[in-house]
Amino acid sequence: MKKLVSVLLCLMLTAAMVTGCGSSDAGSGTGGKSTKETKETGEEKTADPEEYQVVMVVKQSDSWFDDMATGVEQLKKDTGLNVSVQVPETGDAASQISIMEDLIAQGVDAICVVPNDPEALVPTIEKARESGIVVVTHEAPGIAGDVDLDVEAFVNEEFGKLFGEKLATAMGGKGQYAGFVGGLTMETHMAWYKAAVAYIEENYPDMECVSKEPYEDGNSIDGAHDKTLEILKAYPDIKGFFDCSAQGGGICETLQEKNKTDDIKVVSLALPSMSATYLEDGSMAAGLAWRPADAGYATCYAAYLLASGQKVETGTDLKITGYEEVEVKDGVAYGNAPLEFSADNINDYNF
């Protein structure tokens, strides 16, 4: 009996140690080395990518950020840059902050982050920059003044207009509609939402948004599902939905349950692996995205350029499709890489 207990306990402890330290292990091992090198070589550090350690902190673990990780892997293969991805356990600012604190302690060369709540990260970002770490964000133009650079796949207003345009076309330019964001604090989601609504107001006077503020799906498919159920009851005449977070599948799922896929159109931020079925069966009219792998690639490459003392200006090539000639304005580097999905082209993408 007692033996069994001790064996079990040992097993649990080992498991805990592996799970607990697994993620930071890889980082700290190489991290220690590279900081030492930096200290030894001091100012003479060359522009060789292999000498720089860049860490990307994503929002959470889902297929979107899985794809971003493949882009980062690709960058590592292409250039030899010492770059890795850290995935927070939960999709909130607190877990991102604790990961960043660890990275600051390790003394990495650059941190790339896709903030869950940009404003909340600012103090940590300042701390990182004070200790000489380059910080590059993605999807956070609002705090561009507090970071070294923010990389965007496109001008957010333009992308938001696309939501409005696609939805209006699908709905035939008239009827009630509602919009979702992941959360009201999510800056890019809000920018797209506002641009979409403004675009529709301007061009389609017969369309009406049912709420003043967007609904929150909490970045979860059941959140989108449950809220849609409620909206359908509260606004029985609704004819369209758009979702600025990639959870449009939850809306389509609800419409299928209620047999309303023909009457109600859905446009959503979409990921082929999660939304292909809905685009193919017609319950989702259009999907919009940018390639997360490319964005991750460009963001980390920009971080390397800055960390090695090079510049990112209008016209700089970030070495990946859509970002060959970025446009830099007020600390934000805009690419030109929106991606539109329909039933016809969805199978051309495998992320």
Next chain:
Amino acid sequence: MKTKKLDRFQGILLLIIIIYSVFVAIKNPAFIHIETIFDITRVASTTLMVAIGLLVVMISGGIDVSFMAVALFGSYTTINIMIETGIDNLAFAFVSAALIGGLLGVINALLISWLKLPPFIITLGTQNLFHGIMTTFISDKSFGAGVLPESLHAFGQASVFKIKDVGLTASVLPVLLAGLATWFILYRTMIGRGIFAIGNDEESARRAGFNPFRIRLFVYVYSGILAGIMGMMYVAQTNALYPNKLVGDELIVVAAVVIGGTKITGGQGKIFGAVLGVIIIYLLNTTLIMIGLSSSWNNLFVGTILVISVAVTSYQEKVKNRNNLIFTE
């Protein structure tokens, strides 16, 4: 005498539900529809499942905050097996998830019995441990509608019966079964008596001939099995599988069970009470849009009702003790 008082408490909960429903119906007549009941049933079905499991644990004087991690572990692992091997069978999905859930329940029970630490600490630890093992050793990929087993999606969309195009979700079946089984175990078997007995006083239960270790093993395994089944229901309903969902939502279930009149210290609790607790939370949660309030009101409502119901339970306990000439304070 005792049952009458409990019923009065459930009566209060029912009254809250009715008053609130009338209020929503006045604000928005669209609420008065059989569809509303069906929708709330569907949305609440997964939570009901784990609430029943948690209720049994709490009656025995324990607590389990690892059940969401168990649910995720069970369903995620099973789906991975099914995708790898191409098995597309509903029975396999549920049995496998339930078995994995039960196994994790065994780990919980053994740790609690042998380490003699508060169950809250142990299950808080195993929650992270299970989730960590899953994301590290099994996989941390997400799966979308296209790759998930078709039979599961069919179950998620299926209806037991339909009234004018509006169907009652098939997910209500496992919940009903679990409810009946739990009622039978609690009130018609020796184990059930044992669960109430060790919840009231473990030492007395031991002297009366109950084996606390076995009873504890039973309740955590039972909670694990229900959690596994719930994980599968969740996947069937959402038709998507993420490695980071569910975990973190356990406290709202604890709140629901406590609102239902379950004593946190054990020995007292009713299935119908837990059901009412879950319904209250979901009723508040799914009507905010109808009455035009933002989602932050949800926390306010749930918090208020939680505090009131805990206060009422403790007050009733005090009155009962005084009547029996027991003075604890």
